[in-house]
Amino acid sequence: MKHLPKHIRPRWRYLALTLESQSGVAIERRSFQREVWYAGQNLLGDPGSADADLRVVRFTFSDGAGEAIVRARHGESERARAALACIDEVDGAPLGLCVRGVSGTIRAASRMTPERALE
Numbered sequence: 001m002k003h004l005p006k007h008i009r010p011r012w013r014y015l016a017l018t019l020e021s022q023s024g025v026a027i028e029r030r031s032f033q034r035e036v037w038y039a040g041q042n043l044l045g046d047p048g049s050a051d052a053d054l055r056v057v058r059f060t061f062s063d064g065a066g067e068a069i070v071r072a073r074h075g076e077s078e079r080a081r082a083a084l085a086c087i088d089e090v091d092g093a094p095l096g097l098c099v100r101g102v103s104g105t106i107r108a109a110s111r112m113t114p115e116r117a118l119e
Contacts, residue, residue, distance in 0.1 A: 011074035
């Protein structure tokens with residue numbers, strides 16, 4: 001099967017997140033992905049969540065703190081931010097998240113720090 005030409009491929013935006021919870025809480029990637037999907041579906045509805053196509057690309061979490069990168073389609077980053085703001089717990093554990101910034105590549109999103117997000 002041939003690859004699609006570059007001008008036809010879907011374009012993505014990557015949202016860099018900082019995650020915070022109580023110390024000693026363990027959150028798994030699969031549980032966080034499920035909450036991202038539910039938040040998108042509850043806020044945006046079925047067609048809107050399909051348009052946003054939210055997917056967790058990278059996830060690390062240990063001892064109450066972590067980071068994640070969530071992928072969204074190119075014109076849906078604001079709606080994706082709104083959906084992510086609706087997440088307040090994962091598997092019954094309270095969770096706070098902050099969007100550090102939005103990028104066009106995974107590499108730039110993973111290098112994003114809170115100071116660089118303000119630039």
